[in-house]
Amino acid sequence: MLVPVGQNLHLNQQIKSSVKLIKSKEAKVAALAVAASEIEILAQPKRLFSTTDQIRSSFRSLVPKSDLGSLIPGLILGDTSLQSEEFTIAMRRVGFSHLTAVSGANFALVAGFVLWLMQYLIRSIRTRLIITAIVLILFIFLVRPTPSVLRAAVMTAVLLAARYRGDNSLGLPALGAAIGLLVLLDPFQAIDPGFALSVLATGGILIMAPHMSNWLAKRIKWSWLAEAIAIPISATLFCTPVVVALSGQLSLITVPANILASPVIGPITVIGFVAALFAAVLPNLSSLLLLFTYPMAGWIVWLCNLGASFAVLKFSSTLFFSALLLIFTALFLKRKWRPLLLIAILLLSHLTYTKISWPGSAWQIANCDVGQGDALVINLKKSDAIVIDVGPEPSLIDNCLRRLGVKQISLLVLTHFHADHVAGLAGAIKNRDVKQVWITNNLQPTAAYESSINLLDKTTVRQVVAGEQFQIADKKISVLWPERYQGSFASLPGDGSAINNSSIALLIKTTKLSIFASGDLEPPVQELLTVNPLLSPVDIYKVAHHGSAYQYLPMLDKIKPSVAVISVGAGNNYGHPSPELIGEFEKRGVKVLRTDKSGGIAIAAPNKIRVTGKDWWRIRWG
Template identity: 55%
Template sequence: MSSTLWISTAISCFWPGSKTLLALSAFLLAVVYRRTVFLILAVTALVGLSLVSFRQAALNNQFLQSKVGSVVRLEGVIATDPVLKEGLVIGSYRKPDQLSALFKLTSIDGTRIDLPLRIRFNPASDVEIDQNLIVNARLVKSKERKVAALAIATGEITKIGKPRNLFRFTSKIRDDFRALASDNKAGALIPGLVLGDTSLQSQSFITQMRRVGLSHLTAVSGANFAMVATFLLWLLQFLVKRLRNRLWVVGIILILFIFLVRPTPSVLRAAVMSAVVILAKYFGERSFGVPSLAAAIMFLLLLDPIQSTDPGFALSVLATAGILLLSPVIEDRLSKKIRTIWIVQSIAIPVSATIFCLPVIALISNQLSLVTVPANILVAPVIAPITLLGFVAAIFAPIAPFFSNFLLLLATPLAHWIVIISQSMANLPAISFNRIFAFFLLFVAIMIGLISGHKWVIYLAILFLSMQLMIAHFTWPGSGWQIANCDVGQGDGMVVNLGEGNAIVIDVGPEPEKMDQCLRQLGISSIPLLILTHFHSDHIGGISKVLESRRISQVWISSLAQPAAAYQSTIKQLNGIDIKIVQQGEKYLLPKFATQVLVLWPKLSLGQMPTLPGDGSEVNNSSISVIIKTKTLSIFAGGDIEPAAQELITSSGYLSEVDVLKVSHHGSAYQYLPMLDRLNPKVAIISVGKGNSYGHPDQQFIAELNSRNIQVWRTDLSGGISLASPNKIRVTGKEWWQIRWG
């Protein structure tokens, strides 16, 4: 049952069109094998396909779609708590931060309509859940399947009335509880663990929790509801004798808890799943839980069939299945060593849920952390106490803050334990899949081996995985590497090895996590020189994580303080570090590392330069350009300089031949070929994101490189690139079948 549930849920979530294929396959199997189960599967798939089609047709409302791309007047109600979303790096610029919430639309330009939207608006807007609004917004298409469109507010928001009393009351509890939280990671974690409120957590900590496999702790799930319910049942046995009455009390408390953590689809789903577990315990039969789970799935999909394509739905189902099927087995084993039942269950519930969810987690993230299960085991004993203490503290926060503070004082050391586990395990390696298809094949092979009893299939899958990881471990960056270009997507991030964990770093990519992960793989702990060529976000966006855990001796920055917002943000983060503006002709020696750096550009006064299409010629042409010579290699790196600057560098007298060319501006068409001929490199490296909207790299320029017998290596095709010499090049690889350490 569990293997079928895993496979079918994964298929339905990641191949939405597969329901037709699933139905036809099941009908064929029913005919061939004359098995009722296949016929039931086929009918179920067809019903699900029909429901999803009807719902999708409703979301594709023709009137609404005719308004996409234009600014319209919307009326409706905020359906979820607004969440702050950091602006993404798009090309050279970072979009502004925005609040995001689900929006139940009731009217467009005065025409009545009932559809769900996603709305984004200014973080300064004082808007809360259940608030009726009128707002002018631009409608755009959304990739989010459960909404009809994305609305981006373009003006002031007019609030109509106030939220209903129940939501105002619960918002008051949440606000007061949040205000009592300690100003540290543990304090920020508690509202997330208790109420699913992650607003106090930093993005880096959220990413860290996700990497370790603990992010589910701050998402109210069926496992969380089941833990609360289990503890309440244990506590109420001393006050209420009859089990039926205890179940009624727990049910009422959980209903109230739903409104406190917000009645979003995911929370309602979690509540239904926890009800399955409670009913299974009530009837005292493990076999009752699986039919109840099936009934709950059917009920939820009839209410909202789009959930069938939601990975969160799959995780909720699998977590509940794990609690029903695996948790009793773990409890039986642990109860022989641990006498206290609620401690046993507080360990068994999250661990069993995590194990069942691992396949879908790997499909979502393309990674499988080896520390997820150990981390969940280590933090499991503190989850229930934190949840109980936090829940009571939240209830009393508006009326007895001193009592709530005392309870939080007891809970905070327990939350510190989770922070310690997360921090200590975040840097341990994870298995990274270039394509989810590779993991899916491995998973299916292992499941076939388990079901059929053919252990050799399992051994082959494990052997394939082990060989891949061994090769990945010894292949990149390789011993004696001198230069590495990190795979940071559409951006730049290059590392020049100085030895013993030291490196010169040129640009830090658009995202903190990718650059940090690359530097960890390269073993870089100290950066004597960090060169930020210019202040476009695809070159400086990852600065925070680079600074977080490494010693930086000096930072070179561009002479042009533009774009202003990116410049100010970067300078603020570099507070306390030696910052230098360099200019053409300056030469710097690092005698300890037998390395020299010659600055070729910019001049302090750039003058007027031609403007080319793109994100900003003036800023691009302010990029720091250098030739770095180590014991064994020389490299030219010039940020995003365009032909005007390249021509001036070529005629400056400072240019010389190099072994390696870091191609400027991600291989764009704007290149000055005489400069290429003067550099005469053996290898050209292009740092570029796959499928980027700029058309980088330019194929005609690639042809120019090839015609000069220059080896061309691209991060979009090869991943991370390392060189020990012009003839010793290694890559992380991006073939679909490759599995590596991440």
């Protein structure tokens, strides 16, 4: 159910409201309910739910406001509400996102801790298991009884059953029975990736963890520590192939990073769980316990930040992925080839380290990969740039500008106020000095305009119109559109109407390159620009409106670009870029670069192009 922003609802509350039902695209969800009237609270949550809510809230308040602090509630309670978008993306990129999703491994660690503690207090194994089961039921409510949590609890019950019978060989049959029961109760589990990961994590704990734990116990003093290390490593190794298959990508640092992080997962989970229990009643004790987790959580954050700097390996086809698995299997089968495999992995890790792969020291113009949106960057000098549009998401443009080394924006241009061009503004200006901002004279949509102005605060903002010319460093900038009077574009036809046709169009010439950036202008305005004497042949054409089919082709003959850059999101619903337009560029011998295919694009010269690559092998000079 969707509710108004600012409306805080709690699990197990009873509410009353008129709703609008929207048909869901998901087969397992009949409809999405959108609140259409004021929400009336009929009854507050029951005591158990309100208590666990208070514990979660108190626990969140005890951790520091940092990536380290936001990680701890995620690791222990699956609560990622404190995590920044940037840190979440970094976690996903390195393959750490599973750490903050409550799984069978969390339950196994909590169960293992309780069983270890009970052995010193209670002699009966059966009684220990009953107490452990009760603790796990309470843990379910603490982390919220969502389907994925209940699924993980069932998997943990399998482990406890195997432990009770004292025969690990019973674990796999019990796991099979649990799988059958869960799918019988909810057939949609069979196509749920989370279900596959839960099964694999449990399988890893059943199959690999006992052997790894025994091996570690012979080398370290404490058997409980050996088990705490073995459980997350086993679960991670079993889950990694499916994570790779689902995401279609693998960072070469993922497996080693997870192995390096695994030894601290157990201690953080156990200490954090105890700290959470006392968070509401003895916050000082909880704070003291949490102090022991900070160095370990800091280790994971450090690994995450380091790993996020590495490029990811993306698989373009199932065939390639299958071939890669066969190659790796063959290498592992031959013992004498293992050193060669290690050398190859280290070499690839070095070659794909992003700081040496993109954008390169000679870049002049870069187009950030911001999905279905626009974000163009013109290099001025070290750490200074002109930025034209900021894409739809703050984290994407912020990450791109950080990789480009941009710390100051001498000129920020917002071509028009559609979300795919301005919604990322907060990320673009984050920790950066913005000298001045240019905007169009069409201030619609109003909400996007007002939001942008509020973010810019005291920054100098001016409306620019056709005919104005400026010099910034060695860049000569000519404003070709919009006209001074809004009537000149408001009445023009087009699929984006007045807002697209009010985009700022710039001709930028440097000592090395020239570029024409045209926002989302459509054929009526493109036709007018074709007869503009200021518009001349350029090296690079930033293609209008993400390469839509709605283009005035004679303009291409006027500007004669060597390179066409299309900023577009992969798998978008708009049909961008148009195959017909791509064909027109190819007929004219224009090199086409697309962010949906190549990722971020950095240009040093028309024949010197470097891309981040949607696939690792595309990191190259053109």
